[in-house]
Amino acid sequence: MSRRHDPAKRLRAADTPALKDPALLRRLLRAKDRMDAASDEAWPIARLAAVSGVSEAYFARSFKRAFGVPPHRYLLTRRIEQATTLLRDTDLDITDIAFATGWASLGTFGRIFRDITGMSPGAMRVEARARPGALDRVPACALKAAQRPALTSAVLEKRRAEGEAIVRPSSTREVS
Numbered sequence: 001m002s003r004r005h006d007p008a009k010r011l012r013a014a015d016t017p018a019l020k021d022p023a024l025l026r027r028l029l030r031a032k033d034r035m036d037a038a039s040d041e042a043w044p045i046a047r048l049a050a051v052s053g054v055s056e057a058y059f060a061r062s063f064k065r066a067f068g069v070p071p072h073r074y075l076l077t078r079r080i081e082q083a084t085t086l087l088r089d090t091d092l093d094i095t096d097i098a099f100a101t102g103w104a105s106l107g108t109f110g111r112i113f114r115d116i117t118g119m120s121p122g123a124m125r126v127e128a129r130a131r132p133g134a135l136d137r138v139p140a141c142a143l144k145a146a147q148r149p150a151l152t153s154a155v156l157e158k159r160r161a162e163g164e165a166i167v168r169p170s171s172t173r174e175v176s
Contacts, residue, residue: 027052028066031059032074039078040102045071079103080116087121088128094121 098109
């Protein structure tokens with residue numbers, strides 16, 4: 001059995017002080033709230049650890065144990081969630097949405113958005129507008145929760161796994 005899927009390890013991780021120390025949980029929630037309030041800003045581990053008042057390594061481990069995902073993946077989820085809302089509810093250009101949600105590059109935004117949601121930002125906007133009024137009566141909090149991307153694996157891991165499934169054509173050159 002690999003270490004990655006060892007259920008005993010998960011039980012040990014659930015028993016760590018990060019989940020039992022209320023003061024640490026408050027500090028982690030403070031960092032999480034800051035990311036939620038300003039998801040368009042850069043949130044390196046050093047900044048988050050400073051907000052929480054703990055070391056960088058301890059913050060990263062504790063955050064993952066407390067919330068189930070690393071801080072960077074949590075931030076990606078929030079940015080994609082916000083971008084999806086802006087695509088659906090506004091007429092902003094996709095470039096403006098990318099920069100408004102914290103991406104430094106339109107290309108990176110488009111690639112990550114597609115990797116996480118399965119469609120490009122433009123396709124997401126077209127699909128959302130194809131069914132006008134369908135979501136008007138759903139409370140915003142329920143809509144966000146239902147459309148929240150599930151980032152159980154890193155985007156790069158997902159891309160690598162999909163790439164391995166693609167069979168590359170063999171070279172047409174002959175080896176002499």
